[in-house]
Amino acid sequence: MAAQTNSLPLTEPRSPGARASLGDRLIIALAIICTFIAFSPFGYAILTSFKSQWKDGSIIPFVQFEPNLQNWQTEFGSGGPETFKALRNSTLISLGATLVATTLGTLAGYGLARFKYGIGNRNLVSWFLSQRFLPPVATLIPFVLMFRDLKLLDTLPGMVIVNATFTLPFAVLIMRDYFADLPPEMREAALVDGASEFTTFLRIALPLARPALVASTLICFAFAWNEFLFASVLANRDWKPYPMLVAGSDTVRGIDFGFVTTRMLIAVTAPVILSLMVQRFIVRGLTFGAVKG
Amino acid sequence: MTNSRAKYLFLMPGVCWILAFTLFPLLYSFGLSLTNYRLGKNPKYIGFENYAEILGIGDEKIDKKAVSTASFSAFLFLGSTAATLIFGTFVAWVFNHNLPFLRQMRAIITMPLFAAPIALGWLGVVLFNEQSGPINNVLEGLGLGRVNWFIEPMPARFAVMFTDVWQWTPFVFIVVLAAMQSVPDDLYESAQLDTKSNWQLFRWITFPMIAPALGTVMLLRMVESLKIIDIPYSLTRGGPGSVTQTYVYYAYETGLVGSFQLGEAAALAYLLVVVAIVVSSIYFYRVRERFE
Numbered sequence: 001m002a003a004q005t006n007s008l009p010l011t012e013p014r015s016p017g018a019r020a021s022l023g024d025r026l027i028i029a030l031a032i033i034c035t036f037i038a039f040s041p042f043g044y045a046i047l048t049s050f051k052s053q054w055k056d057g058s059i060i061p062f063v064q065f066e067p068n069l070q071n072w073q074t075e076f077g078s079g080g081p082e083t084f085k086a087l088r089n090s091t092l093i094s095l096g097a098t099l100v101a102t103t104l105g106t107l108a109g110y111g112l113a114r115f116k117y118g119i120g121n122r123n124l125v126s127w128f129l130s131q132r133f134l135p136p137v138a139t140l141i142p143f144v145l146m147f148r149d150l151k152l153l154d155t156l157p158g159m160v161i162v163n164a165t166f167t168l169p170f171a172v173l174i175m176r177d178y179f180a181d182l183p184p185e186m187r188e189a190a191l192v193d194g195a196s197e198f199t200t201f202l203r204i205a206l207p208l209a210r211p212a213l214v215a216s217t218l219i220c221f222a223f224a225w226n227e228f229l230f231a232s233v234l235a236n237r238d239w240k241p242y243p244m245l246v247a248g249s250d251t252v253r254g255i256d257f258g259f260v261t262t263r264m265l266i267a268v269t270a271p272v273i274l275s276l277m278v279q280r281f282i283v284r285g286l287t288f289g290a291v292k293g
Numbered sequence: 294m295t296n297s298r299a300k301y302l303f304l305m306p307g308v309c310w311i312l313a314f315t316l317f318p319l320l321y322s323f324g325l326s327l328t329n330y331r332l333g334k335n336p337k338y339i340g341f342e343n344y345a346e347i348l349g350i351g352d353e354k355i356d357k358k359a360v361s362t363a364s365f366s367a368f369l370f371l372g373s374t375a376a377t378l379i380f381g382t383f384v385a386w387v388f389n390h391n392l393p394f395l396r397q398m399r400a401i402i403t404m405p406l407f408a409a410p411i412a413l414g415w416l417g418v419v420l421f422n423e424q425s426g427p428i429n430n431v432l433e434g435l436g437l438g439r440v441n442w443f444i445e446p447m448p449a450r451f452a453v454m455f456t457d458v459w460q461w462t463p464f465v466f467i468v469v470l471a472a473m474q475s476v477p478d479d480l481y482e483s484a485q486l487d488t489k490s491n492w493q494l495f496r497w498i499t500f501p502m503i504a505p506a507l508g509t510v511m512l513l514r515m516v517e518s519l520k521i522i523d524i525p526y527s528l529t530r531g532g533p534g535s536v537t538q539t540y541v542y543y544a545y546e547t548g549l550v551g552s553f554q555l556g557e558a559a560a561l562a563y564l565l566v567v568v569a570i571v572v573s574s575i576y577f578y579r580v581r582e583r584f585e
Contacts (some may be wrong), residue, residue, distance in 0.1 A: 048419060111304040122582060133569050137522075228411040229545070247527055249333065267412040291472060
């Protein structure tokens with residue numbers, strides 16, 4: 001094969017002792033540049049969060065500026081009660097929404113993978129996913145009035161409902177895809193043994209689908225955690241989630257960059273870490289099954 | 294038979310949920326768009342007057358702000374989609390090599406995708422800052438001079454676009470990479486007999502093979518770009534003036550801030566729903582076989 005002499009877009013094994021060719025080095029260099037561009041804004045934010053003075057534009061810690069924990073202390077110390085309350089709200093809202101979305105999504109996903117429905121399964125799946133394509137303002141406006149009448153404004157159940165609604169498509173799709181890939185013989189064997197449809201689902205299919213269940217949970221959680229638009233209108237006092245705090249960073253003390261970046265980092269930490277755990281499911285989950293990852 | 298009962302029991306909870314919390318609000322919203330409802334006032338049915346006002350039909354003047362915000366949304370719809378597709382495909386090509394450490398770097402690259410857009414807007418405020426921001430420092434270092442990102446209209450538009458592009462390029466990247474990795478190796482092997490040019494191989498083998506996936510991400514990106522609000526909300530507050538206000542942002546401001554003109558805002562939102570339905574129909578038409 002010619003791959004030893006030039007760098008082709010190939011994924012083929014190399015002999016272990018082979019020296020990196022010029023082309024390979026170029027590719028590695030490009031990859032490092034891409035990674036740097038993707039990461040450097042976060043890196044800059046991390047540095048800024050350890051600076052009390054930002055105006056000078058210095059970036060090298062210990063050389064150009066003395067790193068300190070002042071911003072972090074403000075956020076978790078004097079600003080602690082507000083911070084912890086918002087983080088608690090975010091956690092409860094995201095957990096609740098994830099629980100609802102994954103439960104409904106798992107049931108519907110199993111149904112869509114295993115049975116044929118009169119309306120046509122593809123229409124049903126499209127219908128479940130179409131929610132994701134709507135501009136959120138279109139449903140946000142009626143939600144304000146509905147929630148006012150149902151006394152759900154600024155409550156945990158209200159926030160769980162909106163977040164579960166927009167994360168449900170991810171759950172349906174990830175679960176349906178996974179169930180569809182399981183061998184149907186397993187279900188048939190269990191049914192022959194006299195188990196009911198629901199027992200079969202619970203005892204046979206669900207345990208096998210654990211990886212998809214984890215992926216669906218993490219992806220739903222991450223998206224609910226990041227939600228700002230609905231919260232800004234429907235939960236602006238007692239059940240204010242953390243992104244609302246981030247959005248209001250300037251009103252507290254003008255724009256203090258160290259403070260803003262600290263909050264920004266707190267907001268992105270959880271979903272970014274979760275995303276690293278579900279790499280395998282990201283492609284399928286986010287393209288709604290259109291591309292197999 | 295129990296089988297036919299059971300299969301509906303699996304589906305029903307989800308279907309009911311969507312009916313209650315997506316379809317019903319959507320119909321409600323349409324009803325609202327036919328009224329002059331303002332919070333605290335009694336709504337009156339006014340037919341399609343809100344729509345006529347926005348679109349400038351009959352003796353109404355066209356809503357200038359709707360037009361200008363829609364044009365900024367169109368700017369993002371085209372610019373952001375195109376930029377993420379080009380960058381994402383290039384990065385995917387780089388990472389579609391069997392070399393050490395690419396896997397680890399790939400995980401780092403996907404990080405922006407999962408960060409809250411509202412937080413990334415704030416990060417942009419820091420990065421694009423005129424006096425001390427690293428972007429201006431780099432530009433100055435390169436001899437290109439400083440840019441007034443938040444004062445001048447065009448740079449402000451690009452600041453919003455760049456932030457969105459930075460967040461979404463990883464999405465295009467991982468999808469296109471997945472598509473590239475499913476291209477069979479023997480296609481390249483036989484093509485290598487004819488050419489050694491990387492560009493030729495990309496143009497005649499890789500590109501045709503990833504085109505369907507590119508079409509899919511393009512449509513997804515288009516739909517997502519219509520929904521952008523968080524980034525300009527925290528990055529520019531829609532300014533200077535309202536040049537970086539997206540159409541959704543305008544609808545949000547009309548209905549949910551200040552005078553709460555819910556009827557008019559619902560009409561604004563509904564016009565966008567129509568556009569979203571068109572784009573998503575194309576999407577579902579393309580991918581629905583996979584849902585069987």
